[in-house]
Amino acid sequence: MAVKKIGKQTVKLQNPPSIIAYASVVGPKEGDGPLKEYFDQIEQDDYLGEKCWEKAECKMLQNAIILAMQKAKITTADVDYLLAGDLLNQIISSSFTARQLQIPYIGLYGACSTMSESLSLGALLIDGGFADYVIAATSSHFSSAERQYRFPLELGTQRPLTAQWTVTGAGATVLSSSGDGPYITYITTGRVLDLGIKDANNMGAAMAPAAVDTIKTHFSDTGFGPDDYDLIITGDLAKIGKDLTLELLKKDGIDISNIYTDCGIEIYDCERQDTHAGGSGCGCSAVVLNGYILTEIKKGTFKRVLFMATGALLSTTSSQQGESIPGIAHAVTIEMR
CATH class of the missing domain: 3.40.47.40 (Stage V sporulation protein AD)
Structure with a gap:
């Protein structure tokens, strides 16, 4: 019986997980924006020293996850699940990050909703008693996304005023079965x-x-x-x-x-x-x-x-x-x- 479900689409958690640490890594354009003081790491190079934008996005996601774990004072051995996804075909940034970190991994695709999707599923795993530590994470990169979804950047295609700018950034949240909140x-x-x-x-x-x-x-x-x-x-x-x-x-x-x-x-x-x-x-x-x-x-x-x-x-x-x-x-x- 779904005792935690209320209404049509909502769950009220009986053992609410605590967010014990979080981290954000961004590119230079984001680091020049209004929220720059809030970001943990501002990269000065869109390539992050890598040979292509896709590898740069993967490295950025790894950095955010490792930084969040360091803040939480845990290691990869402590984490029960990594829930992550991104915009690229076959969510390669997340999967290759999981390959590197060797944490039990569930890959997600919710497009730009992936941060709240991963938080949702991570919270359910902890509330259900299936995990003590879960990391929810995702990333995107302006250059990797633009050349997949729209035009080669070399074309210099004019963007209409309705267009949005894909953020170069990665965020990671550590959820725990215990903690002082949020x-x-x-x-x-x-x-x-x-x-x-x-x-x-x-x-x-x-x-x-x-x-x-x-x-x-x-x-x-x-x-x-x-x-x-x-x-x-x-x-x-x-x-x-x-x-x-x-x-x-x-x-x-x-x-x-x-x-x-x-x-x-x-x-x-x-x-x-x-x-x-x-x-x-x-x-x-x-x-x-x-x-x-x-x-x-x-x-x-x-x-x-x-x-x-x-x-x-x-x-x-x-x-x-x-x-x-x-x-x-x-x-x-x-x-x-």
């Missing part, structure tokens, strides 16, 4: 929604309906409302997606405008850094969570946060075949007690 207390697993958006340069519009659906479901399942949260933050809807989310929620009588922002907006100074609509990529929500959000929760700025990374579940194949872009959003409640 704690993961609720998980709302999203549904795949698709309202027919086909423009791969307008991800915010494609993902916003899924974000709206998950927020509404979370409130319905838990009985919470906007007043119960200090911050609601989505992952890389950026400016266009954020505005659509607010508009669609208001049509249903829900106003979260006073407490709502998006990782894709916070990560860059869009005008000064010329990122158009804002940031995107798995690394976007990962580094904002494992830099800004968790640090401010530990400081006491936020007591309860709804963290909801969003993902566009497209591929180069589906786009070339004229398919629309499905969206997903998973929500995780993180709070101090």
Whole structure:
């Protein structure tokens, strides 16, 4: 019997896991943005000394995981599971990182929702008594993602104003069955929604309906409302997606405008850094969570946060075949007690 499930899509954890450590590694552009003081490691070279961008992304993810373990004062032998994913075909950044670290590994693909997906599943493993230490992690790299999903960078293709800038960054969170918090207390697993958006340069519009659906479901399942949260933050809807989310929620009588922002907006100074609509990529929500959000929760700025990374579940194949872009959003409640 699913005694921990409440409502349609939400789980209330009976033994909430504690976030005992976290780490973020970013590239030079992200390190020049508004959140630079929150990042553990700012790389000055997009290649990280490697021969290609894909290997650079893998190294960045390894660095974030190792740094998080060092902060938690644990080793790879202590970790029960590594849950990780990324944007590249066959999630090679995560799989090759797991090859290097030799931690029992579950590879995930939720596109840019992977940070909240990995947190969700890691929390369930600990709450269910299957693990004591779980690492949830993900990464993205502007150059590796752009040449996979869009155009060779050498073309210098002009980007429309609706486009977002894929974050070069990696984040890792260490979850434990014991600790002083912050704690993961609720998980709302999203549904795949698709309202027919086909423009791969307008991800915010494609993902916003899924974000709206998950927020509404979370409130319905838990009985919470906007007043119960200090911050609601989505992952890389950026400016266009954020505005659509607010508009669609208001049509249903829900106003979260006073407490709502998006990782894709916070990560860059869009005008000064010329990122158009804002940031995107798995690394976007990962580094904002494992830099800004968790640090401010530990400081006491936020007591309860709804963290909801969003993902566009497209591929180069589906786009070339004229398919629309499905969206997903998973929500995780993180709070101090």
